Amino acid sequence: MKNELLSLLNKNLLAVEPSLIRKFDDEISKIPGIIKLTLGEPYFNTPDHIKIAGIKAIIDNQTHYAPNRGIVELREAISEYLRRRHYAVSYDPQEQIIVTNGASEAISTAMNSFLGEGDVVLCPSPAFGLYRNLAKINGARYIEIDTEDDKYELTPEKLKTYLDEYHTSVKMLVLNYPNNPTGVSYSENEIKKLAEVLEEYPIVVLSDEIYSELVYKKKHVSIASYLPEKTLLVNGVSKSYAMTGWRVGYLCGPREIITNLAKLHQANIATIGTINMIAAAEGLVNGDDDIKVMRAEYEKKRDFVCKWLKKIGYSFIPTDGAFYIYIRLPLDFQGSSIDYARTLAQRAHVAVIPGAAFATQDQKYFRISYAVSDDKLTEAMKRLERFVKGREK
Structure with a gap:
């Protein structure tokens, strides 16, 4: 039964869909053992001197x-x-x-x-x-x-x-x-x-x-x-x-x-x-030194992932920065980007974000975030490779 107050809400707000990034991440997070390359969040912890400044502010x-x-x-x-x-x-x-x-x-x-x-x-x-x-x-x-x-x-x-x-x-x-x-x-x-x-x-x-x-x-x-x-x-x-x-x-x-x-x-x-x-x-x-350390680590991760993706056979957009790679769906895949991302989650146990999250018309791409640990990145690439090779058979 719908709440009668719905009719009073701003009609523009009613027409807006919730974030597909968050929605999809919530959906696939329930899969046991999944490696998430979804949300754009640094895997580093806040540097100690910054945390200490916050703690000192509380004490003071x-x-x-x-x-x-x-x-x-x-x-x-x-x-x-x-x-x-x-x-x-x-x-x-x-x-x-x-x-x-x-x-x-x-x-x-x-x-x-x-x-x-x-x-x-x-x-x-x-x-x-x-x-x-x-x-x-x-x-x-x-x-x-x-x-x-x-x-x-x-x-x-x-x-x-x-x-x-x-x-x-x-x-x-x-x-x-x-x-x-x-x-x-x-x-x-x-x-x-x-x-x-x-x-x-x-x-x-x-x-x-x-x-x-x-x-x-x-x-x-x-x-x-x-x-x-x-x-x-x-x-x-x-x-x-x-x-x-x-x-x-x-x-x-x-x-x-x-x-x-x-x-x-x-x-x-x-x-x-x-x-x-x-x-x-x-x-x-x-x-400033914190930035240098993190940026150098992200650049290494980017190079590592790009090398793996080429080996697997994926094509992707060359990236200048941030910690994302936008990867094209295989040409022989007939479904949507959501279908492909869901398939990866269910069969490869690797979570990515479908390109549909970034445009009104579905994008034949998916996004990965490489802001995760080296161990998780390596295992995710191995899983993707096994999935792609298995699918080709």
Whole structure:
């Protein structure tokens, strides 16, 4: 029997499907002995000096409400970190930064603030499903830009085509790089050329750079360095410092825009935990060596997995960063990406995420996360090889 209150809910919310990533992960997690290459979470523990900073904050009774935009020490650390590292951007810690409940809240604050009924959001596809769901909740049209023919990169030419087609309604471009699920990123020149196109249009760029510290060969450059007045920069400490459970992200942008976005942030969560912010500040100030160690390990894992995948016979998208590989389904497989992922889980006891999680139309791909231990990665590759060879017989 349906609850009568359902009819009172926001109709846009009713039309949104729960995260397929979480849903599928929950489904296959019940299989005994399964090796999960599903969720995008670092397998490292939070570095000790960061944990100690959090513990010390508790002992020192720093357990009270923090300012809505976050403690000054963390906002200053974010500003200095972005200046010091490879971002080439400058933000006033007092007026241009909001500390958020993870990067997810930074994204939702931005999209919920800008989007309304009938607005158009452009997003290169495939992409993380959160962007699509937030657009739908706000009644906006989520337009996917298929990048498959361009090696999964958004080209200036294709961007201009879509901007011209939807010019009367387009309000936002979502750009995530390194990309989840492909791991593809952009060179400095590629970012510059995209910025040159965007400069000519009245549009906000939501740049999700949460994986920016996990770029292996290319130099990461924020599009905010070219479009500071049009870009909302999203980042956080979850992926770079193995702090997913601490839930500390941040949103940076033009002064007048951040002033208004802070109103929604204040209404939604007021502020995040003081202890968490103190720990995050420690990471940003003193954690450069932690990043180097983790990035080197992820790069080794990527090379290891790519070698195995080639040996097995899978084709996949060359990855520049993050800790994902986007793998094509075998050409002779007739079912959907969900069918294939479910088959792998049931027969090979290896859990992956189907490509359907990253686009409206099913993708003939599946995503693996190699942010797991070497032992688990090796065993998962052996299982995949046995499955593929057995299937060929």
